Structures are given as C-alpha cells and as structure tokens.
Amino acid sequence: MKFSLVAETLKIMESTTKRLELTQYLVDLFKKTPPEIISSVVYLLQGKLRPDHEGVELGVAEKIAIRAISKSAGIPAKKIEHAYHEGGDLGQAAAKILEQKTQTTFMTEDITVERVYDTLYKIAELKGSRSQDMKLKYISSLLNDASPIEAGFILKIITNSLRLGIADYTIMDSLAIAFTGSKENRSILEQAYNVSSDLGKVAAAVAKDGIDAIKNFQVSVFSPIRPMLAERVKSPQEAHEKMGAEFAAEYKLDGERVQIHMREEKIILYSRSLENITSYYPDVVEKITKSLNAREAILEAEAVAINDDTGEFLAFQELMHRRRKYNIAKAVSQYPITINFFDVMFVDGKSCLDLSYKERRNILEKIVKEDEFAKLMPMTLVKSDNEVEDVLENAINAGCEGLMLKQLDASYRAGARGSNWLKLKREYRNELGDSLDLVVIGAFFGRGRRTGRYGALLLGTYDDETDTYPSICKVGTGFTDENLDQFYQILSDKITLKKDPRINSGLEADVWFEPEVVIEIVASEITLSPIHKTAMDMIRKGSGLALRFPKFTGKIRFEKTPENATMDEEIISLYNGQKRAVQEEKQNYI
Numbered sequence: 001m002k003f004s005l006v007a008e009t010l011k012i013m014e015s016t017t018k019r020l021e022l023t024q025y026l027v028d029l030f031k032k033t034p035p036e037i038i039s040s041v042v043y044l045l046q047g048k049l050r051p052d053h054e055g056v057e058l059g060v061a062e063k064i065a066i067r068a069i070s071k072s073a074g075i076p077a078k079k080i081e082h083a084y085h086e087g088g089d090l091g092q093a094a095a096k097i098l099e100q101k102t103q104t105t106f107m108t109e110d111i112t113v114e115r116v117y118d119t120l121y122k123i124a125e126l127k128g129s130r131s132q133d134m135k136l137k138y139i140s141s142l143l144n145d146a147s148p149i150e151a152g153f154i155l156k157i158i159t160n161s162l163r164l165g166i167a168d169y170t171i172m173d174s175l176a177i178a179f180t181g182s183k184e185n186r187s188i189l190e191q192a193y194n195v196s197s198d199l200g201k202v203a204a205a206v207a208k209d210g211i212d213a214i215k216n217f218q219v220s221v222f223s224p225i226r227p228m229l230a231e232r233v234k235s236p237q238e239a240h241e242k243m244g245a246e247f248a249a250e251y252k253l254d255g256e257r258v259q260i261h262m263r264e265e266k267i268i269l270y271s272r273s274l275e276n277i278t279s280y281y282p283d284v285v286e287k288i289t290k291s292l293n294a295r296e297a298i299l300e301a302e303a304v305a306i307n308d309d310t311g312e313f314l315a316f317q318e319l320m321h322r323r324r325k326y327n328i329a330k331a332v333s334q335y336p337i338t339i340n341f342f343d344v345m346f347v348d349g350k351s352c353l354d355l356s357y358k359e360r361r362n363i364l365e366k367i368v369k370e371d372e373f374a375k376l377m378p379m380t381l382v383k384s385d386n387e388v389e390d391v392l393e394n395a396i397n398a399g400c401e402g403l404m405l406k407q408l409d410a411s412y413r414a415g416a417r418g419s420n421w422l423k424l425k426r427e428y429r430n431e432l433g434d435s436l437d438l439v440v441i442g443a444f445f446g447r448g449r450r451t452g453r454y455g456a457l458l459l460g461t462y463d464d465e466t467d468t469y470p471s472i473c474k475v476g477t478g479f480t481d482e483n484l485d486q487f488y489q490i491l492s493d494k495i496t497l498k499k500d501p502r503i504n505s506g507l508e509a510d511v512w513f514e515p516e517v518v519i520e521i522v523a524s525e526i527t528l529s530p531i532h533k534t535a536m537d538m539i540r541k542g543s544g545l546a547l548r549f550p551k552f553t554g555k556i557r558f559e560k561t562p563e564n565a566t567m568d569e570e571i572i573s574l575y576n577g578q579k580r581a582v583q584e585e586k587q588n589y590i
C-alpha cells in the first residue's frame, strides 16, 4: 500500500479535533488497508513501531533528522534549524523545504507503508558507535523518495512528535465500524485490547477474521494485561454502600505494582503502565519460580522495599532507588524487597479473569508457597464498619497506605476502574483526601537558596478526550534539597524550545517540558480558577479547577506514564465530593 494514503489521512486529521470526524477518516483509511499490514498502520498512527511493552524505541535525535533533511534537500543544516525554530515543528519545516526542492527534481519511486515501516524498524534496531551514520543513511533514503507531505510525517514519527490527539478508543471505534459495520462492537475489541495490550494485534485479527476472531482472544503469557483499577472511598460506610454485606479487606502496600509473567524458567515483569521492568528486579527472576506451584502463570503483586533486619515495610521512595541503568546488583542488595501476591489472572493454560475474587484468591493461596521473599497479601473478610476500621488500623501500623477493599463475587475487569475494587487511604480522612499524580509541564527558576535550580513546578492533569495536559497548580513546597537537584537533573532532558501543543495553561512558565514526568501531590482543597485549565467550563463557564496549598509528597511516580496521571473527571468528582462534605457539615452544625 502506498504510504501517501496514510500521509494524506494524517494531514486531514491534523485539521480537526472532532472525534466523529477523526473516526470517519480512520474508517476510510482502514477500509483501504490490506489486513496483512493493518497492524503496521495502527502502530504508525500512534507514532510507534510495536506496542509499548516491547520497548522498541525509535529515538532519532532532532540533530540527525536535521542532517538528513539537509542531505536530501541540499540545503545547509543551519537554514533548516532556523526554519524549524521559527515554526516549532520539524515535520512541517521539512515539508516546506522539500516542497521547493521537488519543483525542480523528479521522485524516483512511490514509497509504500511496508518500506517506511521496515526502514523505521531497522533504524530502531541500530545500536553501537556507527549507528548514527546508518540512521542518517536510512532516513535520507526515505526522504529522497518521499513526497513533501510524506517526508513531514516520517520526520514527525521518528522524532516522536506526531501529535494527532487520537486516543486508543477512537482507533477501536474506527476498527469496529470498518470491519464489523457497527460501533457497538467497540466493547468486544476493547476486551481483546485489555487482555493483550496490543492494538495492532487486535486490528489485524478483526481485519482478517472479523468479530468472532476477537471474541476468542485469549490471555497469553508474555502479553501484559491492562490492570484493574480501584475507585476511591473516604470511609468504611461509603465502602459498605458500594460493596454490600461482606467483602475482602487487603493491605494496601506502598510499593510498585508488578505483573509477573512466568513460563518454566522464563520470567518477565511489567509495571503498572506495562513497561518491561524485569531488569530492575533480578532477585525476583532468580527466586520466584521456587515460590510458585505452577508451570506457567500471570500474577499480580506489590514489590515493597523492606528493612532487612526487622522485615518492616519501607516507603515507595526506597524502592525507586532500583530504577537505574547501572549497578543494579548493588541496588538489589542495598534495597531488599518482598513480593506480595494479590491476584492471579492465568495459570497452567487457563485464564482466571472470569473467576470471582474468592476463586482467584483460593488459587493464589494454592500456588504461592510463602517464604521470606514471596508472601500473600494479608487479607481479612469484613462485615462491619468496625471490622474495616480495625484492619485499617493494623495496616497503617504495619506501614501501609491504607486498604484495598474487594468485592467477593467480582471477576477481574482488565483495564477498568470501577467499584469492585475500592481504595481507602489514611489521607482520605483529612483535607482534600487523596493524593494526586500530576504531570510536570513547566517550571519557574528559583531564587535565594534555590538559585540555579527550579523554585516551583507547573503541574497538569491529563484530559483523555482531547489528549491534552491542562494546568492545575504551581507547586513550590515539599521539596528537599535532594529533590531540587533531582528535578533539575531529570527535567533538563525534557525541556522543549516551545510549549508543547498539548499543554494548556494560563501561566507563562520560564521553561516548558515535554509532558512525561509524573509526581505525587497532596493539597488542601480544589477551587475554581480563572488561570488553571483543568476541567475548564465543566463546573462554571470560564473557570477551570485548581489546587489550594499543593505540596509535593516526595514521590516521583516513575512507574506512571503521563496518560496514567490523574484525569480531569477524577478532579471533578473530588471537587463535587468536597462540596457534598461541606454541605453535610453545615447541616450537622445547624
């Protein structure tokens, strides 16, 4: 298939943000795409080559891309840099420059999707000292044969700046319409996506064999499952209203969620956002098969740092010391952990997703052989508010964040946040209640003791409808000196020349960042704001929502992608909950 079909679709998609129109453009494209290459087309639309958990990264630096354009167009790199900085978009700058060139030369051959995809794949696989030259060679060969529009999109894809604002569910809507004739079937595609985390694979199956192929989509070892998520509750009473008479109360440990895939001796660990994190946990790989009574399995556990002498749980920050490229062995001995199993999704050829919590817990108790390293998550069946209070008290004394409350009859709902799992944290009892995970979008230079570092950070929520990061607060408290240094280091890699188009803020930061780093914040209240853009117009026309007295908790959420940050809807529901609480308090007072 000609790549021009994809490039033209991308071009018209850039001219709208309306979901219905975007869906229709994709339907038209998918109908023209042969099933053998639809997975490649879906990945390219997402600006990737493979699903994230496979870790195939293009990673072409802008400098190399500029050199490739310079080579193809026969124009000095400086001129291209200049055009880029004026417009802020390398793809568009390249398209314009190459437009002028093609008026005087002939193109040699049509480029196909297959060729673009294969070449980009080769680029991603290049490693070592000569890789930069080879990358340059491959990119130039594509640019030489590409039309200006095609070249623009190739450059956007390789420099990771294709921003179409199409969410996964828009792609699934379009696949459902194109291959099953009805958008209603999106939910079936979604289920397949939730168990495979691979939109390309789902697309290929539905394009080749229709909806029945999708219905039979199976859980399989080494394809991560999108995690089940919990809703917040503020009190045992609220939990009871949602859960009914009896439910399970598990400790909520403050560590990292790991999805463990195991077949014989082979083990892969995935994070909360399904990134492959096996390399950070060589101790799990080494020890875990001995603790499991199964040939193959997919399990979920919380990895928690512990004090080696006393066995006490330590805070999440301790665990994050393991997130490093080098000297992992040292980090493993310095920061020992335990693995605390809380769910099982697959065991010896059978999916457990449709089993109830009770049944899954029974299986878990059978297959986990507890020892110093591998544990079962402490669980108590509870019936009354007092019992919940007692378990909560014990959990907190043991160093936990709170409790996870789980419906006994509920199946494992992959990828869904619902009331079958509830989280009850200690902080929920005071002030705003919950902590929030926000994306660092900008920063302000520090003064006094903070000179030479950032004095305050500008933070945003994630709006999945528009794929944007509206600002919600500026935060300057809660930072230790070590944090300030760490932020300066981590964020300097993320600085952009211009504000990323997905950032939406009424404030002018001193520097803007690629929205990537997620940090945890607590605050006293959510208020209406004329400056901040979270939930703009949703509560009151012309106002967004902002945090009052925000404070950094000390946690950088390395395991979360910016799309996993707190969403606008969650802020609205916290705002509404806060209003209800004030009204109830007033009534009690009267």
Ligand code: ATP
Pocket: 229, 230, 250, 251, 252, 253, 254, 255, 256, 257, 272, 302, 342, 377, 404, 423, 437
């Ligand atoms: P999300 O709800 O989006 O995962 P989050 O990670 O900020 O966001 P938390 O408030 O931390 O949500 O609660 C869910 C997390 O709690 C899980 O992702 C998991 O890492 C952790 N956790 C600890 N103990 C348990 C448990 N017993 N069952 C399930 N999750 C647990």
